[in-house]
Amino acid sequence: MGLLKHSELADRILGGWTGRIAGNMLGKPVESGDHWTSERIDAYLRLTDALPLTDYLPPPPAAGADGFELRPEWPQCVRGRINGSCRDDDIDYTILGLHLLETRGFAFTTEQVGEHWLLRLPYLQTFTAERVAYRNLANGLKPPLTATYDNPYQEWIGALIRADVYGWTSPGDPRRAASLARRDAALSHTGNGVYGAMWAAALIAAAFTAPDVRSALRAALERIPASSRLARTVRHTTALYEAGVGWSDALAELAKENGSLGWIHTVPNAAVLTAGLLYGEGDFTRTVTLTVRGGLDTDSNGATAGSVAGVLCGAAAIPPQWSQPLRDRVRSAVAGFDHARISELAERTVRLATLTG
Template structure:
């Protein structure tokens, strides 16, 4: 029996009841009707209940989803989705570019950093051992910056030269950009005058995203206590390396089994390249989006791209609902609201990195670009999480701001009265107040686990901000803290790794124990990208960041 996840009406009702309470809507009367008819609770971890509902209960579920959507709620005023209203509620909305040496004093890397945190539980902030020598992963013979790499998808090979030369002729290497050995230098200027990060910095960001995702994959969906027990059983706590099944007692694995989809490709003993994950698929799709439509893309352009290039089975939660809505003839942005209780979950956040990478020093443009993307499937805090991430990355892409300044820039695009703003402020403050990150995590779980699903954007975005703050932006410290905090472990690790990798500035700054198993190879269902190298992805991203 096929039980397609994340779309069964009988499974969506309980999720929408929870969402209604989070919005301040009063769903008690509708909930009573649902329970009286035999309706149950939402699956705790899975995307679908084990047994289908009766035809009557399914029809009732569809009606109740529509009734719940019509309930009035006070959150709509302080948590709007429309961009003009969002900006009106952001008193510190960024204006102008964050240029090195020109921005506000508190943005500069010379600003006071967070105190170094050392404890028996979590060790030094900087996660690389003194004896460990990181090595880069850039292969010899990387193409020059003006030409699409040999393994670039056809969409890029066909369009990049038109954008670079204007006439479709063979692209020449731009002045000042030599072979791979020079790729650590800042790239060409992005539109508006800010220098784009060089391809090495972007490669570190792509690698960081992949490594953080891979670290979190085997423990995705596990409860916090299970993650801690599994890591401790192999001497890997505080978390400092990929998870392994070697040495884990059988009874512990029976109580807390690895993620069944990921264990075969993401445990230390069997990693062979970067396996497919939606946390990487969506950034790839957004590269295609920019390659075809540029930064002025419309939400409808992304919708068409999904239908053309995203296999339906590789879309999850809010994205799967939006996909279904598109097939039903519903137009964006209504695709985000129609029978979609996952509209404030983490899906839009995991799509945001490319918008930050391609708008270096321009967090407002990055946030606006992320907004046009996010509203296809998300509303309110789900959208803000994407905007926060894009703006934070745009700030990090300047190469002149520390992680704390970058997080402040990201916070400036989140409406001040929203739940996400409150969660970010609390997370950063809690991380700064505790030396032991386990105490930070325990405080976050005490605050959010009872009210929010483990995939919701609010607790997960807060955890990422706390991890980056507590680790002071160090790569190993950031990804290990993000994953050790539980909830959506692969997505949180991916976002923390992307930001910390970009701040590191080069793949050589990332410990070899993390990057070597990836073998500069990414698996994906996105057409034309399967097997692509992270160096090539960096090159393609740099082309989009510098496209006029």
């Protein structure tokens, strides 16, 4: 943190919050990776005359279009109709992590993460591994059993989407960020599910001081086992980019390698996210739009890509078509946080990031 002036740190953290929420909103209308493939997303964008994509998704054509039905939340998430963010679990967990650090400090335990969920997060706003862990907690199980008992989702993307706040509060310190994220992730995930959270937190922490996104990705890879499938996939994605393979061809190659894992698994989503970050080449708009056009868990990937890109460029450099419709407001199911100001959440995050303990 000492390498950044306070004003720059504040701008970067606000950039992370703004980018995360904007990227989440961008991807939310097409969040159904078994239906909204990359090809179908681009077909919708051609149908609505929105390629190249430089803004939130356009609304559906007035006459409708069979096969292109958006998620039910779409009226709150498409261009021209956004008035503050709509609620989403990707943002709920970021807020929950912030409050955890404020109340428990950086020495929090995995059990305290679970207590925080039970106190602050409604059960029906959890999904897959998080819902299993929540149920296990309510039945009296403790970590690590909460992650392993009757849980077929242990390597899905849920822990990765909870990791951002640990990166924002560890600027320039990927090791610390990964350690914090691992403690959180162990409540509900194992293996690549935990590594995904560690990688994402380290990536965001590295983005504060790295000269470019490739350097941040290299630093993040150092925080997870080199032999893990996640690390191998991130390296493969990077190699395709560095070899000059086009973005769509790279995605096709990666889908052949990891597609059988399903659209909510950590590994194929990390490939789409890594590709978006690399081929976005530091441009906020290009990064979030390529990531969402990559398909799979579009709102989660858009959120993480927006967080990384927002930290890299800072809030002041995020184009206004992304930030202004948010109206500095966020909807949340986390008790006490609905209609919070994004700027206030960022200020609270800055206070944590400047603590030395």
